[in-house]
Amino acid sequence: MKIPSEKDTIYSIAHEAVGAFQFDESVVAVFPDMIQRSVPGYQTILTGIGELTKLHAQPDSNLYDLGCSLGAASLTMRRALQVNGCRIIGVDNSEAMIKRANEYLHAYHSDIPVDLFCADINDLEILDASVVVINFTLQFIDPDQRLPLLHRIYQGLKPGGILILSEKIHFQDVALQQSIEHMHLQFKRANGYSELEISQKRSSLDNVLISDTENEHLQRLKQAGFASAGIWFQAYNFASFLAIKSL
Ligand SMILES: Nc1ncnc2c1ncn2[C@@H]1O[C@H](C[S@+](CC[C@H]([NH3+])C(=O)[O-])CC(=O)[O-])[C@@H](O)[C@H]1O
Ligand SMILES: O=C(O)C(=O)Cc1ccccc1
Structure with missing residues (x-):
């Protein structure tokens, strides 16, 4: 199922002062259009999340979608799951996003339970996880909270479990960045x-949106405990990392 969207015209009229970006009702209505037209490779990353779910989801485990917005990654994981006893948990701190995500996810019947919560992912307990997705959300978390969050994800993963982390990145080298x-x-x-x-x-x-470099991400993933971590997809300054917890 494709999540319907209105066209994003949020910044099309000149404003004297532009306020800080917020995931409010107005963004929710246009979000699928906005992310599709703003993030190169977004659709390919969702396809990859499906493939990695097929490969790494373990029976009787939890799958997390942290900063789930309208639940695109949750929907993809639900479609991809081929093992029994799994539960998908989506979390977002925007009430408007969670409300709309619930409508989409429950529009079709599925035997796989999906629970969506409006909460701060910094307060979330992660347990018995085989797949954790954080798709373009760590970049909105207070930089001081990023390592503690990755630590908690690592601790909550089962041996052999994976983290898929997608982010806008920047480059230390000025010419490359430009x-x-x-x-x-x-x-x-x-x-x-x-x-x-x-x-x-x-x-x-x-x-x-405070981006990090590829190196900062890889260092942090190592510090959090992941022995295996690398980029599995990149389009321009948008990258997705795969980190695997050793068996
Ligand atoms: N502390 C927080 N706790 C919970 N949610 C948060 C927090 N901070 C921000 N968010 C939420 O993180 C989401 C980021 S969008 C994710 C796209 C989605 N993953 C997708 O695959 O379509 C990415 C983007 O817009 O670039 C928003 O819904 C915020 O409300
Ligand atoms: O639009 C941009 O320039 C971005 O960096 C990506 C993005 C996409 C959706 C919400 C916030 C940021």
């Missing part, structure tokens, strides 16, 4: 965003 950021901007232009929309959204994400 070229790759240019390609992302061209992607947004090609998807119909105007210069005004692009610049107003960029202002709204200032100090809200």
